[in-house]
Amino acid sequence: MTHPEQPNTEPQDEELQENKYLRRIRSFVLREGRLTKGQQRSLDLFWPTMGLEHQATPYDMTAVFGREADLVLEIGFGMGKSLVQMAKAAPDKDFIGIEVHKPGVGACLGEAETEGVKNLRVFEHDAIEILNDSIADNSLSTVQLFFPDPWHKKRHHKRRIVQAEFAQLLRRKLKVGGVFHMATDWENYAEHMLEVMKVAEGYSNLSETNDYVPRPDHRPLTKFENRGVNLGHGVWDLMFRKES
Numbered sequence: 001m002t003h004p005e006q007p008n009t010e011p012q013d014e015e016l017q018e019n020k021y022l023r024r025i026r027s028f029v030l031r032e033g034r035l036t037k038g039q040q041r042s043l044d045l046f047w048p049t050m051g052l053e054h055q056a057t058p059y060d061m062t063a064v065f066g067r068e069a070d071l072v073l074e075i076g077f078g079m080g081k082s083l084v085q086m087a088k089a090a091p092d093k094d095f096i097g098i099e100v101h102k103p104g105v106g107a108c109l110g111e112a113e114t115e116g117v118k119n120l121r122v123f124e125h126d127a128i129e130i131l132n133d134s135i136a137d138n139s140l141s142t143v144q145l146f147f148p149d150p151w152h153k154k155r156h157h158k159r160r161i162v163q164a165e166f167a168q169l170l171r172r173k174l175k176v177g178g179v180f181h182m183a184t185d186w187e188n189y190a191e192h193m194l195e196v197m198k199v200a201e202g203y204s205n206l207s208e209t210n211d212y213v214p215r216p217d218h219r220p221l222t223k224f225e226n227r228g229v230n231l232g233h234g235v236w237d238l239m240f241r242k243e244s
């Protein structure tokens, strides 16, 4: 999606060309983001307490947060506004955000400080690597993926983060009974998510109609989304529970 406050992370073809020697097809192309003074200040001040570095072994999140609580992990939180809002609204849960875009990480840290949110830690790294290396198996209650880059063009669909292998990576990290929650405003991506998840082993669809679910109250409606809905644009939520 293109969001007025969000970086448009969809690159042009020539940028993809430059990345053709990457080992793995990635869901993002890292751009030199300009940091505002405020974002830099937030990174300087709050990264030491809220930031987590990629590491080759899983973190003990009980030690990180100093308590045992349900763990919610969000992939690609953008500027972090809705993640901070969700963490504030659920102080009994602990939240982990992962984002590759540094200005977004700075903005999220600043927002968390402003809102007095303590139950949030943030990685600035590729979510696939964090999940594989730094997050323990069977440890997450929820994984959230809200408005991931849709990769509109057909030849770029392989860059979409939701793929069969990704579904199984998340399955490994979720507890039994844990939920993978996706939302998108791009119908073709919603259909793609549904196709991938319908045949993903070990999950059940929480939709009564076996496709989409109504937006749950705990997912904040963004300004962008609100305007989109008023203009008649659709948003699709999908929720799948890990059964085994």
Ligand SMILES: C[S@@+](CC[C@H](N)C(=O)[O-])C[C@H]1O[C@@H](n2cnc3c(N)ncnc32)[C@H](O)[C@@H]1O
Binding pocket: 001, 003, 006, 009, 027, 028, 075, 076, 077, 078, 079, 098, 099, 100, 101, 104, 125, 126, 127, 128, 145, 146, 147, 148, 149, 150, 161
């Ligand atoms: C279209 S934006 C949506 C941001 C936010 N979730 C929202 O709803 O406003 C998608 C975000 O996912 C991030 N992203 C894409 N692939 C990622 C990955 N593998 N690891 C971490 N972040 C990723 C991008 O940097 C971008 O900020």
